[in-house]
Amino acid sequence: MALSVFVSMAAWAEAAKASLRGKLRPGDAPVLLFEGKEIALGGDKATMGVLGDARLKEADFEVRGEPAGDGKFQVDPIHTRSMFVHKQGKRLMISYWCEVCSIRTYSPGVCMCCQDETALDLKERFDE
Numbered sequence: 001m002a003l004s005v006f007v008s009m010a011a012w013a014e015a016a017k018a019s020l021r022g023k024l025r026p027g028d029a030p031v032l033l034f035e036g037k038e039i040a041l042g043g044d045k046a047t048m049g050v051l052g053d054a055r056l057k058e059a060d061f062e063v064r065g066e067p068a069g070d071g072k073f074q075v076d077p078i079h080t081r082s083m084f085v086h087k088q089g090k091r092l093m094i095s096y097w098c099e100v101c102s103i104r105t106y107s108p109g110v111c112m113c114c115q116d117e118t119a120l121d122l123k124e125r126f127d128e
């Protein structure tokens with residue numbers, strides 16, 4: 001049992017990473033419209049937070065991760081920055097920003113400091 005888990009983990013680590021780009025339909029069960037198909041997206045809690053953000057509705061959206069079979073796709077963990085919005089020829093990373101506290105987060109919600117709602121902030125890079 002332990003051995004088979006080890007082997008599948010190793011295979012997982014070596015699997016070529018896939019990338020999907022399509023239109024995002026955010027929600028509790030987010031879907032990416034890819035080549036006319038609806039692909040159900042899964043991921044960790046913070047990733048699902050981003051994928052549930054109504055502000056990203058109909059975004060030209062790219063996810064990296066791997067196919068999880070049967071019209072499903074598992075997005076890589078949030079810290080690998082595997083979600084992008086394509087806008088005006090640019091590939092932008094997704095973050096959330098509190099203007100008041102200058103705090104950046106990677107999942108929507110309230111600011112950890114002032115408890116205000118954070119603003120969606122799409123950036124080519126994170127400099128600050």
Ligand SMILES: [Zn+2]
Pocket residue numbers: 098099100101102103111112113114115116
């Ligand atoms: Zn704040």
